[in-house]
Amino acid sequence: MKVIVTVKQVPDTSGKVAVNPDGTLDRASMQTIINPDDMNAVEAALALKDELGCKVVAFTMGPPPAEGMLRELMAMGVDEGVLITAREFGGSDTYATSQIIAAGIDTYGVDEDDVILAGRQAIDGDTAQVGPQIAEKLHLPQVTYAGEIKKEGNTFIVKRMLEDGYMTVKVNTPCMITCIKELNQPRYLSVGGAFEAYSKPLVTMTYETLKDHPLIDATTIGLKGSPTNILTSFTPPQKGAGMMLEGAGKETTDKLAGILAAKHII
Amino acid sequence: MAFNSADTAAFKNVWVFCEQRQGKMMPTTFELISEGRKLADELGVELCGILLGDNVDGIAKELGGYGADKVYVYNSPLLKDYTTDAYTKVITDAVEEIKPEILLFGASNIGRDLAPRCAARLHTGLCADCTHLDIDMPIYKNFLREASTLAEERIEKLGTVKINGQDHDVSRDIKMTRPAFGGHLMASIFCPRFRPAMATVRPGVMKKREFCADCAEKVEILHPAFELSASDIKTEVVETVKAAKKLVDLIGADFIVSVGRGISKDVEGGIKLAEELAEVLGGVVGSSRACVDAGWITADHQVGQTGKTVHPKVYVALGISGAIQHKAGMQDSECIIAVNKNENAPIFEVADYGIVGDLFKVVPELIESIKAAKAAQ
Numbered sequence: 001m002k003v004i005v006t007v008k009q010v011p012d013t014s015g016k017v018a019v020n021p022d023g024t025l026d027r028a029s030m031q032t033i034i035n036p037d038d039m040n041a042v043e044a045a046l047a048l049k050d051e052l053g054c055k056v057v058a059f060t061m062g063p064p065p066a067e068g069m070l071r072e073l074m075a076m077g078v079d080e081g082v083l084i085t086a087r088e089f090g091g092s093d094t095y096a097t098s099q100i101i102a103a104g105i106d107t108y109g110v111d112e113d114d115v116i117l118a119g120r121q122a123i124d125g126d127t128a129q130v131g132p133q134i135a136e137k138l139h140l141p142q143v144t145y146a147g148e149i150k151k152e153g154n155t156f157i158v159k160r161m162l163e164d165g166y167m168t169v170k171v172n173t174p175c176m177i178t179c180i181k182e183l184n185q186p187r188y189l190s191v192g193g194a195f196e197a198y199s200k201p202l203v204t205m206t207y208e209t210l211k212d213h214p215l216i217d218a219t220t221i222g223l224k225g226s227p228t229n230i231l232t233s234f235t236p237p238q239k240g241a242g243m244m245l246e247g248a249g250k251e252t253t254d255k256l257a258g259i260l261a262a263k264h265i266i
Numbered sequence: 267m268a269f270n271s272a273d274t275a276a277f278k279n280v281w282v283f284c285e286q287r288q289g290k291m292m293p294t295t296f297e298l299i300s301e302g303r304k305l306a307d308e309l310g311v312e313l314c315g316i317l318l319g320d321n322v323d324g325i326a327k328e329l330g331g332y333g334a335d336k337v338y339v340y341n342s343p344l345l346k347d348y349t350t351d352a353y354t355k356v357i358t359d360a361v362e363e364i365k366p367e368i369l370l371f372g373a374s375n376i377g378r379d380l381a382p383r384c385a386a387r388l389h390t391g392l393c394a395d396c397t398h399l400d401i402d403m404p405i406y407k408n409f410l411r412e413a414s415t416l417a418e419e420r421i422e423k424l425g426t427v428k429i430n431g432q433d434h435d436v437s438r439d440i441k442m443t444r445p446a447f448g449g450h451l452m453a454s455i456f457c458p459r460f461r462p463a464m465a466t467v468r469p470g471v472m473k474k475r476e477f478c479a480d481c482a483e484k485v486e487i488l489h490p491a492f493e494l495s496a497s498d499i500k501t502e503v504v505e506t507v508k509a510a511k512k513l514v515d516l517i518g519a520d521f522i523v524s525v526g527r528g529i530s531k532d533v534e535g536g537i538k539l540a541e542e543l544a545e546v547l548g549g550v551v552g553s554s555r556a557c558v559d560a561g562w563i564t565a566d567h568q569v570g571q572t573g574k575t576v577h578p579k580v581y582v583a584l585g586i587s588g589a590i591q592h593k594a595g596m597q598d599s600e601c602i603i604a605v606n607k608n609e610n611a612p613i614f615e616v617a618d619y620g621i622v623g624d625l626f627k628v629v630p631e632l633i634e635s636i637k638a639a640k641a642a643q
C-alpha cells in the first residue's frame with residue numbers, strides 16, 4: 001500500500017498581496033508556502049504511515065523551484081517526491097491541470113490498495129476542482145471534504161462534512177479523498193529529517209516523460225488545452241471612506257442610532 | 267452519434283442543478299433559478315431545472331414560481347442520498363442527450379463535489395464559486411465600471427478575444443466573475459470552445475426573485491428515461507447526520523452582529539453583548555474565523571471566504587480587524603458599522619460608520635441608544 005498526496009506551492013495570500021497595475025498578481029514579490037489544506041492531506045498520509053508503515057509519495061505540478069517544497073515535505077516524513085514540470089503544462093486550468101497530474105500518477109502507478117489524498121482547495125486559484133477532476137480522469141471514486149478518516153482493511157470510512165451536518169461514507173481503495181482543515185493538526189518539520197531529506201528519491205516528470213500517455217494531448221493540456229479562458233482580471237475598488245464617529249461615549253452611539261433611524265435602516 | 271462538447275451550435279437552453287437534501291430544496295436553488303431566468307431571457311432561451319432524488323416531484327413545481335419553464339425530474343431510490351457517482355452519471359447522461367448551453371450548480375459542499383466531476387467527464391470548462399454572471403455585453407461592461415478599477419479604454423475594448431489564433435466574439439458567451447487569491451483579485455472567465463459552459467455559484471450572492479404562484483402552476487414537469495444501477499455507485503453512504511443544534515441562518519438575516527478576537531478578555535460577556543445587540547436589531551450573531559478557531563463559537567457563525575457570504579441591511583463588526591478573508595464575506599452589506607479599539611484597523615476601510623473604542627464599553631451604550639431611537643419612532 002502507498003499513499004499519494006498532491007501538494008501545491010502557492011503564494012501566501014494571508015499577508016499583503018501585491019497586484020500589478022494591469023490587474024494581475026505580482027507573484028514575484030510574494031512569499032510561497034505549501035497550500036494550507038495540503039498540509040492536512042500530508043498529515044493524514046503521515047498518520048497512515050505511522051500506523052501501517054506504508055510509503056508516502058508527494059506529487060506536485062509547478063515550476064522547478066517547487067522541488068524545495070518537496071524536500072521540505074521529505075524532511076517531515078514523506079518518502080518520495082514527484083515534480084511534474086514543463087513549459088507545455090503552463091497556463092492550465094483545472095481541467096488541464098487534472099489531466100496532467102492524473103497522467104503523472106498513472107505513469108507512477110496506482111495499486112489496488114492505494115489512496116490518493118488532496119487538499120480540498122488551493123488558496124490561489126481557490127477552485128476546489130482539481131481533486132475531483134483527477135479522480136474522474138483516473139476513474140476512481142472520490143470523497144471530498146473529509147473531516148475524519150478511518151481505515152478498515154481496504155475500506156476507508158470518511159466523515160464527509162456538509163454545511164448542515166455530515167455524512168459517513170465508505171469507500172474502497174483505490175480512491176481519492178480531499179482533506180479539510182478540521183481533519184487534523186499538521187506536524188512540524190523535524191530538524192533531524194532535514195538532512196535525511198536530500199537522500200530520498202525525487203523524480204522529475206517532464207513533457208517528454210508524459211507525452212505518450214493517453215491523457216496527454218496538445219488539445220487537453222496547457223493554455224491551449226484549457227476549456228476555460230480568462231477574459232479579464234481586475235481588483236475591486238476600495239469602498240469610499242465611511243464616517244468615523246468621534247469619541248466612544250453615549251453621545252456617539254446616540255448620534256449613530258439617530259442616523260440609522262433617520263435613514264430608516266432600523 | 268458520440269457526444270461532442272465542441273459542437274457548440276448543438277447546445278441550447280440554461281439549466282440549473284436543483285439541489286435537495288432529504289427531500290427539501292436547498293435555498294440556493296431558488297437564487298440560482300432566479301439568476302438563471304435572467305440569463306435565459308438575455309439569450310432568448312428556456313430555463314430548465316434538473317432535479318434528482320427519490321420521489322421529489324412534490325418540490326418541482328415551486329421552481330416554476332422562481333422562473334423555471336421546465337423541470338427534468340429523475341426519481342430513483344438510488345438517488346435518495348447524494349453520491350458523486352450516481353449524480354454524475356445521471357446528469358452527464360442527460361447533458362449528453364439534451365445538450366444545454368449553460369449548466370449552473372450551487373457552490374455548496376455537494377455542488378463543488380459534483381460539478382468538477384461532471385465537467386471533467388463532459389470535457390468542458392467549469393468556473394468555480396462565481397459571484398456574478400452576465401451574458402449581455404453592455405450590462406457586463408457597466409458591471410465592470412462599477413466593480414473594477416479597470417480603465418475605461420480597457421473596458422470599452424472588450425468584445426473579441428483571440429482563442430488559439432482565431433478571433434472569438436464573446437457576446438453570446440456567459441461571463442462568469444469570481445474572486446481568487448482570497449478575494450484580492452477578481453477574474454471574469456468564459457468557456458468559448460465547449461458546451462455546456464459550467465459554473466458553481468456562491469450561495470447567498472444571487473438575489474431570489476418574488477415568488478409567482480401562477481408560474482408555479484404552469485411549469486412543465488418532465489420525466490426522461492434514464493439508466494442507473496447499484497453497480498454504478500462505488501461509495502456507500504452509511505448515514506447522514508444533521509447538526510443537532512439549530513444552525514444560525516446568516517444568509518437569510520437582515521441584521522448581523524459579528525464578533526472577533528476583540529472579545530478575548532471576556533469571551534462569554536462579549537458574545538452575550540453581541541446577542542443582545544442582535545436581539546434589539548432583530549438579527550443574528552456572526553463571527554470571524556478567529557473566534558471559530560479558538561472554539562468560542564461554532565463554525566456555522568463564520569462569515570468570510572471560508573465561511574458564509576452575507577449581504578444584510580446592517581452588518582456590525584465588533585472587535586474584528588477586517589482581514590481580506592473576512593471582508594470577502596461581508597463587504598457587500600448595505601450598511602457596515604465597525605467598533606474597534608484600533609483606529610487603523612482595516613475594517614474601517616469598508617465601514618460606513620466607525621467607532622473607535624472598547625466594544626465592552628461601546629456596545630451597551632449602543633444597545634441603549636438603538637432602543638431609545640426605536641421607541642421614539
Ligand SMILES: Cc1cc2nc3c(=O)[nH]c(=O)nc-3n(C[C@H](O)[C@H](O)[C@H](O)COP(=O)(O)OP(=O)(O)OC[C@H]3O[C@@H](n4cnc5c(N)ncnc54)[C@H](O)[C@@H]3O)c2cc1C
Nearest residue numbers: 061093094118119121122125126127128129130393394446
Ligand atoms: C484568477 C484565476 C481564476 C481562475 N479560475 C478558474 C476557474 O474558475 N476554473 C478553472 O478551471 N480554472 C481556473 N483557474 C486556473 C486554476 O487556478 C489552475 O488550473 C490551478 O492550477 C489549479 O486550480 P486551483 O489552484 O484552484 O486548485 P484547487 O482545485 O483548489 O486545488 C485542490 C487540490 O488539488 C491539488 N492540486 C491543485 N493544483 C495542484 C498542482 N499544481 N500540483 C499538485 N497538486 C495540485 C492540491 O492537493 C490542492 O489542494 C483560475 C486561475 C486564476 C489565476
Ligand SMILES: Cc1cc2nc3c(=O)[nH]c(=O)nc-3n(C[C@H](O)[C@H](O)[C@H](O)COP(=O)(O)OP(=O)(O)OC[C@H]3O[C@@H](n4cnc5c(N)ncnc54)[C@H](O)[C@@H]3O)c2cc1C
Nearest residue numbers: 526527528554555556570571572573585586587592607625
Ligand atoms: C485560507 C484562509 C481563509 C480564511 N477564511 C476566513 C474567513 O472565512 N473568515 C474570517 O473571518 N477569517 C478568515 N481567515 C482568517 C483571517 O485572515 C483573519 O485571521 C481573521 O479574520 C482574524 O479575525 P479577527 O478579526 O477576529 O481577529 P484579529 O485579526 O486578531 O483582530 C481582532 C481585532 O479586535 C480589536 N480589539 C481587541 N480588543 C478590542 C476591544 N476590547 N474592543 C474593540 N476592539 C478590540 C483589535 O484591534 C483587532 O483589530 C482566513 C485565513 C486564511 C489563511
